[in-house]
Amino acid sequence: MKLVTKIGIGAAFSLTTLMSAAHADEFKLWNGQRIACSSGRAAGKLDTRVCRSYTYLFNVKTSEYFRCQMTLSLTRDNKEVINVQVDGGCAKKPRVFETDSKYEFDATETEPANTNSFFGNGGYSLxxxxxxxxKLRGCITISSGLGSDISKCLDMNFQ
Incomplete structure (x- = not known):
């Protein structure tokens, strides 16, 4: 009986490992990460630097994706670092296609304070x-300037 239990536990563990390995292959990291930094001096000779980086994690089976962003802020005076803060996270975005298949993707994003960012911190295309x-679909998302993003996708025609 103990042998049967051990075999059952071993089989369940192997199946769980295989399922999580297959699930892990469904997600691909966008290989075009960006970073943008700015700096400024405040009264009292404090220097603040802020760097933002972002990337995308894409589900190649469902076409759902996550936009991930990280911000690091550093404040210092002439002698020492006074404060370091880091913040970030990933926001889940809707599927690009309605059905499951095998997908590839690419993305690009305007940097903040860019002439392309009419109403806010810019936009991105996927x-x-x-x-x-x-089958190819292009999507552009921009800030409306009213607290929401506007996103539209277009299927490409092949002639």
Missing amino acids: WVADTTQQ
Whole structure:
């Protein structure tokens, strides 16, 4: 009986490991991460530097994705670092395609304080291709300036 229990536990562990390995292959990290930094001097000769970086994590099976951002802020005077803060997280975005398949993607983003960012901190574009057929969708998301983002996607025609 103990042998049967051990075999059952071993099989369950192996199956769980295989399932999590297969699940891990569904997510791909965008390989075009960006970083933008700014600095400023405040009264009293304090120097503040802020750096922001972002990336995308994409589910290649469902076409859902996450936009991830990290911010580091450093404040110092002439002699020492006074404060260091870090913040960030990932926001889940909707599927680009309604059905599961095999997808590839690419993304790009405008940096803050860019002439392309009319109403806020810029926008981003995402291109997603269904690799099982000739299907490509482009999506652009920009800030409306009213507290919400506007996102539209377009299927590409092949001529």
